[in-house]
Amino acid sequence: xxxxxESILDYVRADYTDYAVMINGEWGxxxxxxxxxxxxxxxDGMQFNGKIYSTIYMSLYGISNLEEISKKIFIETTQLMDxxxxxxxxxxxxxxxxxxAKTGLNMAASFGANPNGEKINYQKxxxxxxxxxxxxxLERANVDVIDIxxxxxxxxxxxxxxxxxxCNEKELATKLKNSNLEMKTFIATYILDKQGxxxxxxxxxxxxxxxxxxxxxxxxxxxxxxxxxLIGETFEYxxxxxxxxxxxxxxxxxxxxxIRFLRENTPYIINTFNKSGTxxxxxxxxxxxDFKKIFQMVNMYYPNTNYRIMQTMxxxxxxxxxxxxxxxxxxxxxxxxxxxEEYKSIVVSSKVFMDNRQFYIKEFDNNYxxxxxxEYRFFKFIEMYVRTRIFDTRRFKEDMExxxxxxxxxxxxGYKRLLTEEFWKISDDQFPGVIQNIIDDVKQGRIKLIDxxxxxxxxxxxxxxxxxxxxxxxxxxxxxxxxxxxSLNSEYIEDADKExxxxxxGEKNLDIDDILAHFYVLNNTLKDKMYTEKANDVLKSIPMKxxxxxxxxDEDCMEIPILKYYxxxxxxxxxxxxxxxxIMEIKDKLLERAKKHTNKLKSELKNITKLKDIIExxxxxxxxxxxxxxxxxxxxxxxxxxxLMNNESGEKI
Numbered sequence: 001x002x003x004x005x006e007s008i009l010d011y012v013r014a015d016y017t018d019y020a021v022m023i024n025g026e027w028g029x030x031x032x033x034x035x036x037x038x039x040x041x042x043x044d045g046m047q048f049n050g051k052i053y054s055t056i057y058m059s060l061y062g063i064s065n066l067e068e069i070s071k072k073i074f075i076e077t078t079q080l081m082d083x084x085x086x087x088x089x090x091x092x093x094x095x096x097x098x099x100x101a102k103t104g105l106n107m108a109a110s111f112g113a114n115p116n117g118e119k120i121n122y123q124k125x126x127x128x129x130x131x132x133x134x135x136x137x138l139e140r141a142n143v144d145v146i147d148i149x150x151x152x153x154x155x156x157x158x159x160x161x162x163x164x165x166x167c168n169e170k171e172l173a174t175k176l177k178n179s180n181l182e183m184k185t186f187i188a189t190y191i192l193d194k195q196g197x198x199x200x201x202x203x204x205x206x207x208x209x210x211x212x213x214x215x216x217x218x219x220x221x222x223x224x225x226x227x228x229x230l231i232g233e234t235f236e237y238x239x240x241x242x243x244x245x246x247x248x249x250x251x252x253x254x255x256x257x258x259i260r261f262l263r264e265n266t267p268y269i270i271n272t273f274n275k276s277g278t279x280x281x282x283x284x285x286x287x288x289x290d291f292k293k294i295f296q297m298v299n300m301y302y303p304n305t306n307y308r309i310m311q312t313m314x315x316x317x318x319x320x321x322x323x324x325x326x327x328x329x330x331x332x333x334x335x336x337x338x339x340x341e342e343y344k345s346i347v348v349s350s351k352v353f354m355d356n357r358q359f360y361i362k363e364f365d366n367n368y369x370x371x372x373x374x375e376y377r378f379f380k381f382i383e384m385y386v387r388t389r390i391f392d393t394r395r396f397k398e399d400m401e402x403x404x405x406x407x408x409x410x411x412x413x414g415y416k417r418l419l420t421e422e423f424w425k426i427s428d429d430q431f432p433g434v435i436q437n438i439i440d441d442v443k444q445g446r447i448k449l450i451d452x453x454x455x456x457x458x459x460x461x462x463x464x465x466x467x468x469x470x471x472x473x474x475x476x477x478x479x480x481x482x483x484x485x486x487s488l489n490s491e492y493i494e495d496a497d498k499e500x501x502x503x504x505x506g507e508k509n510l511d512i513d514d515i516l517a518h519f520y521v522l523n524n525t526l527k528d529k530m531y532t533e534k535a536n537d538v539l540k541s542i543p544m545k546x547x548x549x550x551x552x553x554d555e556d557c558m559e560i561p562i563l564k565y566y567x568x569x570x571x572x573x574x575x576x577x578x579x580x581x582x583i584m585e586i587k588d589k590l591l592e593r594a595k596k597h598t599n600k601l602k603s604e605l606k607n608i609t610k611l612k613d614i615i616e617x618x619x620x621x622x623x624x625x626x627x628x629x630x631x632x633x634x635x636x637x638x639x640x641x642x643x644l645m646n647n648e649s650g651e652k653i
Contacts, residue, residue, distance in 0.1 A: 019232030020163035029279040051130040060141040138167035276322035287321035312374040319368040343378035445485025492526035535562040543578035561604040568610040587634045594641040612638040
């Protein structure tokens with residue numbers, strides 16, 4: 001890296017130059033940091049040939065016209081800078097003027113005077129033979145790159161000003177190729193049509209259009225031509241990441257506990273950074289800032305947290321940051337994994353059964369945790385923080401309590417060990433005891449229904465491999481009865497398909513099919529039980545607690561068929577005792593939800609039909625009152641709902 005610095009200084013020291021030099025490197029790789037900390041300090045104040053050199057730095061990020069560049073050069077010229085602004089810049093050690101100061105200088109310039117009340121001496125401004133210009137972020141300007149390079153060429157070729165351009169040529173090439181692509185495609189197609197080449201079948205249409213675009217709008221060639229004229233040397237910036245990472249860590253020197261921890265674990269930071277496959281130091285900076293928050297929260301609320309857990313949190317924070325922010329994955333890859341147990345279950349099943357449906361998760365684990373042993377490797381609160389930028393304190397505390405209870409796997413129940421770690425990590429001496437503990441728990445129904453189902457898949461594998469001394473019929477009978485007992489204390493699993501599909505099932509197996517079928521029967525029974533309880537909880541508020549009813553109904557019942565789970569006679573009794581106003585409100589709500597969610601509510605059809613018949617029976621022979629009229633209207637709306645549900649397509653009528 002010192003050779004690169006010296007090469008650039010040789011360019012600055014050269015008596016005569018009519019070219020610029022370019023520093024090319026990937027986004028976030030530290031090019032600007034390299035300029036500010038390695039090159040600029042050596043140029044500013046450098047004396048050569050009777051001149052004392054100084055630098056003028058300009059980021060072209062967001063520049064929308066060439067005039068803005070001129071203003072930036074004017075503002076950054078130290079001879080013309082307001083004394084107070086200059087004092088601020090020198091005092092803070094920053095190399096750019098605050099935006100508020102630029103605004104003031106622009107206003108002053110518009111009246112032809114500088115901020116000190118003196119007329120601007122433009123000759124001083126143009127005395128730039130002792131200046132070195134640096135243009136950064138060339139590829140991020142909103143001006144045509146060719147125009148910018150032509151503008152810079154005026155300084156270089158005519159005024160012989162030393163000029164350094166910092167950019168990412170890879171992104172620049174993409175920008176040149178993809179700019180105004182729709183317009184280019186339209187014009188290329190029009191030209192092909194006029195030339196009678198649209199019907200030519202020698203090449204695919206897409207390839208013909210692309211060739212014509214490159215021929216007509218070859219900005220890349222324009223760029224190469226002006227670059228050849230303007231740029232004398234291009235230096236490839238390949239940073240010494242270890243040095244730069246150590247520099248990044250210096251910003252945490254004021255937090256003694258954090259910096260000590262980061263210094264002790266710098267090899268893990270560098271290793272994770274390298275495994276990310278990117279060279280983006282900007283993402284690394286963001287990830288370490290995120291970890292600072294995580295580290296402080298853990299120390300505040302859980303000061304005795306296991307050191308290995310803290311190391312894993314550091315690796316996970318950096319790794320998940322690169323995976324999400326570098327665009328390597330879509331953000332939802334980890335969304336549906338709720339905890340470390342689910343994460344490890346996916347990883348374990350993919351390894352044990354060679355399942356590739358969760359390929360990404362397995363590769364993530366293999367990549368970032370290779371040769372790093374830790375039983376707790378997934379932190380939901382960290383994943384949520386990186387993905388959403390919200391630090392969920394409730395979720396943080398839930399995860400930390402779970403960590404406290406599970407870091408010592410020797411104390412875990414046998415079934416959790418089997419579901420969350422590779423079975424071969426269990427020693428031969430311990431394995432029979434783990435198996436027997438699981439069988440005892442299954443027989444007593446002490447394991448959740450869905451976990452019992454998952455465990456059966458593992459036991460099928462163990463029987464096939466001869467690892468346990470049970471035949472398949474006995475194991476199946478034990479698990480079948482255990483599932484019945486477990487269902488008495490389990491809850492309905494809404495996303496059971498997703499959870500079971502994340503577990504590899506190996507080859508098709510009739511015993512597994514039978515157990516899965518039994519699981520779905522029991523799970524549907526739990527669903528009916530859950531909705532029955534919900535229906536009773538919501539509908540019991542009619543007629544005495546109508547505000548509670550409206551709130552719960554709107555929040556929980558618009559898309560679930562709770563009327564299927566409530567006796568129509570009881571419902572009529574409650575509705576008929578409600579006020580006329582509330583009956584109208586209930587009527588409107590039932591019709592509105594049926595129109596919006598017909599297909600989801602079809603299972604209510606039988607009870608709604610009964611409710612309509614009950615209302616009509618009640619109204620027979622009754623004298624006309626406001627209530628009987630309103631109940632009659634309710635009956636008519638129920639008829640509309642019945643027709644909606646009988647309509648096979650679910651269309652509103």
